[in-house]
Amino acid sequence: AEYMGYQTERYHTSSFSYDVPILQDGQYVLVLKFCEVYFTSSNQKIFHVVLNDHHKIVTDLDIFEKVGLGRAHDEIVPFTIRSGKLVVQNEASTFDDNLKISFVKTHYDNPKINAMYIFKGTVDEVPSLPSIHTQEDSTERADNKRKPPPLRDHNQGDNTQQKSNFKHRSGPVVLDPSAQDGSYTWPLLVAFLAFIPIVIFLCKM
Secondary structure, X not given: OHHHHHHOOEEOOXXXXXXXXXXXXXXEEEEEEEEOOOOOOOOOOEEEEEEOOOEEEEEEEOHHHHHOOOOEEEEEEEEEEEXXXXXXXXXXXXXXXXXXXXXXXXXXXXXXXOEEEEEEOOHHHOOOOOOOOOHHHHHHHHHHXXXXXXXXXXXXXXXXXXXXXXXXXOOOXXXXXXXXXXXXXXXXXXXXXXXXXXXXXXXXX
């Protein structure tokens, strides 16, 4: 579900901002999510992000230069609210229960944001993005998916036994005609000898 946030965006031809009410003191983290979906080179879209018109938390952000086209990039900004003060990057300013997040236009196209959220906690609690894989890694993973799993060989390591398995017959034993003995010829010989006297007797009549 989180990745859906990178598939939509808001941009403007000038600077724009969001106001977020924060009513309790404590430690917070602002997570800004970006993805370049249009430009295919660096130095095309560059902008700043500022908190409460005082704290420049991201300077000269060039998303393509950071991660390239179509890849997720997060900017993670911890800050503290304490006794009416906003403390960001060791700088403090007056805080009136409202956090203003501004995306400031420069001379390089328009500022944008894909998604963002604020939660009360520390940076250690922020889920990290998956590592960026190279094209070679992606190709290798795709090739591995296409390879069939290896056949399981219960006799692996015993070459003699493995070879002998191929000599086993796959059906019942069939007698070899060329290897038959004379057990079938005796009845024929007896019948022939018994037939000879009959022929001689018929000839004398």
